Amino acid sequence: MVYYSEATHYSVQKNISLLNMQSIVIRTNDKGEMDYEDLKETLQLHRHQPAIILANIGTTMTEAKDDIAQIQAILKRYAIKNAYLHCDAALAGTYLSLLGESQFDFSHGCDSIAISGHKFIGSPIPCGVILVKKHYRDRVGRSIPYIGTFDTTISGSRNAITPLFIWYAIQKYGKNGLLKRAQQSLENADYLTKELNKMSIGAWRNEHAITVVLPRPSQKICNKWSLATDGDIAHVICMPGVTRMMLENFVADMKKKCALLKHMRSKHPDFTG
Numbered sequence: 001m002v003y004y005s006e007a008t009h010y011s012v013q014k015n016i017s018l019l020n021m022q023s024i025v026i027r028t029n030d031k032g033e034m035d036y037e038d039l040k041e042t043l044q045l046h047r048h049q050p051a052i053i054l055a056n057i058g059t060t061m062t063e064a065k066d067d068i069a070q071i072q073a074i075l076k077r078y079a080i081k082n083a084y085l086h087c088d089a090a091l092a093g094t095y096l097s098l099l100g101e102s103q104f105d106f107s108h109g110c111d112s113i114a115i116s117g118h119k120f121i122g123s124p125i126p127c128g129v130i131l132v133k134k135h136y137r138d139r140v141g142r143s144i145p146y147i148g149t150f151d152t153t154i155s156g157s158r159n160a161i162t163p164l165f166i167w168y169a170i171q172k173y174g175k176n177g178l179l180k181r182a183q184q185s186l187e188n189a190d191y192l193t194k195e196l197n198k199m200s201i202g203a204w205r206n207e208h209a210i211t212v213v214l215p216r217p218s219q220k221i222c223n224k225w226s227l228a229t230d231g232d233i234a235h236v237i238c239m240p241g242v243t244r245m246m247l248e249n250f251v252a253d254m255k256k257k258c259a260l261l262k263h264m265r266s267k268h269p270d271f272t273g
Helices: 011-019 036-045 068-077 093-098 134-140 162-198 219-225 244-267
Strands: 002-005 023-026 051-056 083-088 112-116 128-132 142-144 149-151 211-215 228-230 233-237
Touching (some): 002 036, 023 036, 036 068, 051 068, 068 083, 093 112, 128 134, 162 211, 162 244, 219 244
Parallel strands (some): 002 023, 002 051, 051 083, 083 112
Antiparallel strands (some): 112 128, 142 149, 228 233
8 A cells, every 4th residue: 555645746646556556645734744643544544554655855835844753653553564665855855965954864764765856956857866775676676688787777778868967966066065055045945935924925934945835926926937836825946046136036026016915905995816
């Protein structure tokens, strides 16, 4: 049985369908983190089945992080020995590790970790890195004389240039340089949150997150700034390429919109736009 939260990336459901596996969606709290009580109750009902649990280390919309320690405690409580825990750390995995805030690696009980190369690291081509325990890799790996190497992929081949992009970024910035980029991103996220709050806009972010969540602005602002939205919320992700000037211009647009709304409401008390 596969367990994943309702905030999990949509690709997971596609893969589960392709594999024709049973799955259960776990609720999340208001911040996007897995509801551990719901996980506990659900696992108890299906404790006779092996469990695959997908933990998010930075959800798509709110950058919420699931607590690996709590998940492991629940597995232990119900004596579920046959379990596999995967951490989707696509966005946050790199900089959380640099900040010393990684509570999701193999020493914490995970079996595999996925990290994106085109998000924080900045590869111009979408790519990623999957880290997995050796004994799991060896179960699917085969020595292929034709290519002269040990193959662990599904397709039998993979992109050769994207690893070079990741290698180049690591060589260019080094650990200290990447850490500086992480700190700047966090500072920018803090700046944006505070500036929006000054306008009485209920912006917030999860701990150690570079994603700022805010009430969905007007469609005009969403279109201009290419804001991702989900229902009544939107977000701004303060990637290393997002400069303070960009954020200042965004704040200026939001101020204009707030001033316009205030003016319209003063003239028309029933105005709700």
